[in-house]
Amino acid sequence: MEMRLVLVAICLLLVTPIAGSFWTVGNQVVMDPMLICKKTRRLKGKTADICRKEPSLLKEIAKGVQVGTKECQYQFRNRRWNCTTMRRSLRKILLRDTRETGFVNAITAAGVTYAVTRACTMGHLVECSCDKMTSKGNRLDKLTRTVEMEKSLPTEGDWEWGGCGDNVKFGFKKSRDFMDAPYRKRSDIKTLVKLHNNNAGRLAIRDYMSTECKCHGLSGSCTVRTCWRKMPAFRDVGNRLKESFDGAAKVIPSNDGHSFITEGPTIKPPDRFDLIYSEDSPDFCKPNRKTGSLGTQGRRCNSTSQGVDGCELLCCGRGYDTRVVKEKISCECRFRWCCEVTCNTCLVKKTVNTCR
Template identity: 85%
Template sequence: MEMRPVLVAICLLLVTPITGSFWTVGSQVVMDPMLICKKTRRLKGKLADICRKEPALLKEIAKGVQVGTRECQYQFRNRRWNCTTVRRSLRKILLRDTRETGFVNAITAAGVTYAVTKACTMGDLVECSCEKTSSKGNRLSKITRNAERNKNVPTEGEWEWGGCGDNVNFGFKKSRDFMDAPYRKRSDIKTLVKLHNNDAGRLAVKKFMRTECKCHGLSGSCTVRTCWRKMPNFREVGNRLKESFDGAAKVIPTNDGHSFITEGPTIKPPSKVDLVYSEDSPDFCKPNRKTGSLGTQGRQCNSTSPGVEGCELLCCGRGYDTKVVKEKVNCQCRFQWCCEVTCNTCVVKNSVNTCR
């Protein structure tokens, strides 16, 4: 079996860990990414360097794919397309250039950036360490000015950079080296869109770093503060990219074929942090092997909601079935001195709606 497509698929397909040192990629069970790299001979450039020289980094990259996978499934849990990984559905999705593809690429690139950066901070990689910014030099002055402008750094009292900040620049670079390397020499529209969305995902981590500080002084005073830079919570990253997904712009290639523009002249050109796509999405209402749609039959819906999770939209107007489900729960709990909580068991009835 050729290993290169499987390796690249680690960043494109959602990866689910199973027992031992094996992974499920699409419908295939393969060995962990590090072992795949050891058996691969046709890789070139930066991707080959990571495979052959940085096995610990490769493990963190695989963790990052998991982080992106879980966040994708959370963000789309109530939509017709729910970022499913079953029956090669995602592989079919990624063969096209829809806004769903754009989100998967962005959240995966963000997850890899996040995991590698976190590993640096935790000391899990010999290739990097946390960010220890010097108290002198232009770099500090630039960070200070930007942070003060954004009101992220205290301006009262004395403070200095210190502690162990997140080395996001290293995570950003390694995410780009691994995920973008196979596509750098191409200039077709799908590649341009993919690389743009990859960077948008990474920037959703890098551009929203926050400043944390620790006070020093007698009797709890805060006369001196030590500050460092930390990544945002990954849920914030997911929320931000989901907003970009909702406002994604459709683009077309320019005449020279080396860039893209928005399809309509009245549409605002996308910034570096915006998501883009070049193909319209299917409606995902019915199963379609060609597009990867699994349909929404059997999905649970909310009969009282007018939103995307509501039965009208999620079931595509086909209607829904309702059944009453009984569930045992703890109730009438009491605290008894000392120190025990006792509860009764109650049976509650819940209505469950599923799309026809």
Template identity: 65%
Template structure:
């Protein structure tokens, strides 16, 4: 497998997904080996430690309770499942893969949120019970997408056991960054060898300035526009009881596809 930034993103989000699924299963009681975490997070050395931000340090009016997501167990099992077979190798591809795996797991661990429930007469919140929750996986994916956009290209170091930025002027990537060592292939044209289907015939958005824009998605080849007639529900009314009756309306839409 190549070591492009796309591969790095896939490795990172896969590791994040394994961590997320195992942690969620612990909380749901679906695994015999673990359950949710009770009480305050216990500081531990190493990559599995969970540190409270200063703004979230409990006071005397707080207490830990509920069912915190057991992210430590998810991190541990994710490493065992995804990293164990690569531990004795130190080639550049393995180093990059393990780094991106860990970056994906950190996208889950570092974005844990504290949720609280108030207790007291008339909602006075004289006491709060708090617990840890993982972010939504959409948030995890958004974090990793940002890392993908700023992925750093690296090369093997002279010691053979580490990597360094391709250029001395580039800052060394951190643990949360996605890294790669090979340039991405041309995804504009179909290529059976790389598995690229190209972008010919892809629907694009003429009003967008993002990656789905016709200028970017069509690789500056241009696009064609056709008009289609779609049906949709309209003039809907609620009929007692209990039914919604709608008319069928025809709407005209313009669709752009890449040349």
């Protein structure tokens, strides 16, 4: 149910320009995301086309949102803001333009790209297939031929393109069509930031593809290799975007009204891979309905850590309570021939610290 809420909230942000404000999200967020697409009279352009003509693709997009959400929760599991999917919090976070909003948008765009690309490779979509590159045709174009790609190309022996690679070009395009199309004609700072972060998320996959090869020859001699392109593990994508989050740059509208510049002249201008934001984040220490902060009271912390998961930082200096709890674990496991592993259940004492 919790995961369903985040899908609804994000999809509402993507496709529902409700009266009063383009960025306002309605109160009826406890809906199936598929129901949003059924109300196609409000939708236009490529988003509406996906809703009306590509139901299978829409399901993969929903899976991609889940992939992105799970990774967001992993990356922020030990921080004051832990990428909660609680409706009252997430809705407010997405309406703002903070670092956290930027990461959610980027990881969601990456998740959609990843899920759609994987569906193509697995043959789950009739609209696409895997990337069957050959040595004679379908060579890498300039958009996908990056420095990282050049480093991963084989440098020794004979090799040729082949196999069934990941069709990231299709996944990239459909993620852009679904997530960016409703905002393309706008140039306010929130829209510019959103589109930039969406693209940064997709580039964290497309521009970090790796090359995998399979040997062919007598007795594994590897006289010829067939190579194909493969997406990075999504955990690597999350790690890369988390680094961009930590180094995100604050931006302001430029004088031309159609672009942005960094807030301070000494700040390095962000490139396509960097995350950006235009609003400062709250401290997330105490509950705040306006900002979406749930506070950190009751959160578990690490009393021996000096990092972001340490009790001093996570509890915002309020102190913490310590208690001993008993947890069940599997123990005294034995292997029985053939082929079974049996374990006993043991109770172990564990010290738990929670923020006051």
